[in-house]
Amino acid sequence: MPRLTDARKELRRTQIAEAAVRCFSRNGLERTSIADITAESGLSVGSIYAHYRNKADLVRAAARQMLHQRAGTIGEFAAADVPPDPDELLSRLTAAIDPVQARVAVQTWSEATTDPAVHDIVVDATDRVRAMLHDCITAWLVKVEHHEPPQAREHAAPIAHRVMALYQAELLYTALRSPSEETPS
Template identity: 25%
Template sequence: MARVSQAHLDARRRQILDGAALCFARNGFHATSMQDVLKEVDLSAGAVYRYFSGKDELIAAIVSEVMGEIRGAFEDAARQNPPPTPDALIPAVLGRVLKTREFLHVDGEPAFPRLVLQVWTETGRNEELAAVLSEGYQAVRAAWATVVGAYQESGMMPADVPADDVARTMIATVQGFIVQQSLFGAVPVEVLSGGLRALMSMGGPRPAG
């Protein structure tokens, strides 16, 4: 029997994850059965269960993958001297994550933001998923804090503000943007560039008259 290549195995795993993500975004975790996933990816139960034991493992894998991508992007930025400013870095990272999943749509809208909201909701019920998300969040915070440290060392940002405070604020910006996408429809990530640039350029109030 011919040996299955690693490329084939990776492609099959990708197929399952993308199909599951689409099902979860469309119907939610609880309303989605493994049978729905099998139908979406057009594979047998044996083919899917070879990779994932069930819905919880699928969800955890999707979350881990996304958080890993975001963390890696910020870690790459931290190695630049100096790193890109927030108005360039945040939209670039978010845009990259969205672009790799831009083919996933539900009712004509991108599926990824809806999926993120599903994940956040599910963490209240699923302790294992909550732990996966928390671990990913802490890693992203640490990566962002490293970027902030590089800003401060280069004189681009005041050194008297804790790096973690800035990291949390920038993460909140991304989270808020994703919520807007999920609730109100797709918005180009470029709007973050303009908005952040305007906030970063603020000075003191102008003298009267």
């Protein structure tokens, strides 16, 4: 049997994690089985277990993947010549919310209250997203509002906290109002 290259392994892991996200969104974390993920991914059970130890490992991978996507978006905003102001930043973030990912995010938050490993991932991811928002808002304060960097960083902290809270509220709102059959376009 041919061996998978590292790039191919990563593609396979992504394929499995994306299938898991779709299943989690449709069925919920608790009601999704490895058999569901196997059917959704089109891969064998052995392939799933070759890349992930168990369903909890898949939950963690799905959470990391979704947060990595958000991090890329926010990083692009911060690096722009003219970073968006906090209202525009929130507007862009909420416009990019995928209902499927929103449902899984909310379920993952719930899982974080009882699973220490998921808790650590959610807390770490939330802290990283808030730090990126802080950097983006700091860049806006420096580049657009012409604040000095030290004062901009200090002033950006409470703004980033509020933007993060409003973004999480929008994720929850999207998760609750969207039908579970909906798929990303």
